[in-house]
Amino acid sequence: MNNQPSANKFWAWFNPMGRQVGGWAFILNRITALGLTFYLFLHLIVLNQLAQGPAAYGGFIALTENPIVKLGELLVVAAAIMHGLNGIRIIFTSFGIGVTRQKELFYGFMVVALVAILFFAARMYMG
Amino acid sequence: MTEKWNITLRVSRQKDTENQHFDDFKMEVNPDEYVLDAVERVWAFMDRTLCYRHACHHSTCGACGMRVNGVEKLTCITPIRAVTSNGATLKVEPLRNFPVVSDLAVDMGAFYRKMEVVSARAVLPITEAEIENPATNWPQNDAQFLRLSDCLECGLCISACPVAATSPEYLGPAPLAAAQDVGIHRNPELLGIVDCEDGVWRCHSAFECTAVCPSFVDPARRIMALRTQVIGAKLGKLFGKA
Incomplete structure (x- = not known):
């Protein structure tokens, strides 16, 4: 028979169709987690430039002034903030705090995330 | 018309x-x-x-x-x-x-078997029920009165749960909510059933179960409450109170 649960259906985690606020938070946490994991590997590769000498590393650092690379850095900061605050919300609800207000908690934390992301964006592009 | x-x-x-x-x-x-x-x-x-x-x-x-x-x-x-x-x-x-x-x-068979595993109650004394908006003349302290459990066993929560989509052995929202209703203090065997890889810790807080529940079960809240029960029972064991 079909339609049974299966580990192969992990893609269903990312399907926003028919999901509600808690589901959106669940999806956001998975996307940001994957993004941060991808960044971690990228970071290790960049650090590896150090082993190839100061010139190679300095050349890469110069690349980080590129606006597109900066946008990538901002995405990393945004992912970290949203994932972290969403995680705090889950810690709260897991300890029975705000369980019946989880939607409001999510909205509240995402407003805080937006403010923080705008602050970092301003520092990165205008500071 | x-x-x-x-x-x-x-x-x-x-x-x-x-x-x-x-x-x-x-x-x-x-x-x-x-x-x-x-x-x-x-x-x-x-x-x-x-x-x-x-x-x-x-x-x-x-x-x-x-x-x-x-x-x-x-x-x-x-x-x-x-x-x-x-x-x-x-x-x-x-x-x-x-x-x-x-x-x-x-086929709801696997779901019903999970409800049996946690000894889900079909009826319970009113004194143990969470009544939504109880009337002022409700016989809240009279244990002779029974009421049907809120859970209809409709399976909507299992269908909406993203974790249930990928973990066939996961107990799922309704059985975990039923376990919370029974209570580890009433049935200590539940601790081993829910405190495991496919039990109460598998929930990833998507709250979709509560969003679609057509009754007054609020499975997500009960799963969080069950976690508190589990931690309490384990701490009790640790300090020799069980």
Whole structure:
């Protein structure tokens, strides 16, 4: 028979169709987690430039002034903030705090995330 | 005069080993009828091979759970007006995460077995029930009165749970909520059943179960409360109080 649960259906985690606020938070946490994991590997590769000498590393650092690379850095900061605050919300609800207000908690934390992301964006592009 | 809408009911069809496809049925409905009424109209007047589950028609049996426009609904209490509009299409599909037996009917066997594993209560004393908006003259302290458990065992929560989609052995929202209702203090064996990889810690707080629950169960809140019970029981064991 079909339609049974299966580990192969992990893609269903990312399907926003028919999901509600808690589901959106669940999806956001998975996307940001994957993004941060991808960044971690990228970071290790960049650090590896150090082993190839100061010139190679300095050349890469110069690349980080590129606006597109900066946008990538901002995405990393945004992912970290949203994932972290969403995680705090889950810690709260897991300890029975705000369980019946989880939607409001999510909205509240995402407003805080937006403010923080705008602050970092301003520092990165205008500071 | 009774208001009439013309809608297209798009029904998921799937027999034996065939792939899922959709059949469209155009019909005139009263928008205050329920989605189940439209499904039954297909069976009664258009296609006798349509297979679906239903029984009570008043949200007690929990048999008519389906996905309506992608969202889990108990179709006997979902007015057509609430999920579509005049001239629009209304899509009905079987619940997710249950094997499809035929068309809209799914096999709930594994789910019912999980409810048995946690010794889910069908009735409970009023003194142990969480009553929504109790009347002032409610006999709250009289244990001789029993009431039916809130959970209809409709399976909507299992269908909506993203974790249940990938973990066949996961107990799932309704059985975990039932375990919380029973309580580890009343049945210490529950600790071993829910404090495991496929138990209370598998929940990833998507809260979809509570969003679709048609009754007063609030499975997500109960799962969090069950975690508190588990931690309390384990701390009790650690300090020799169990």
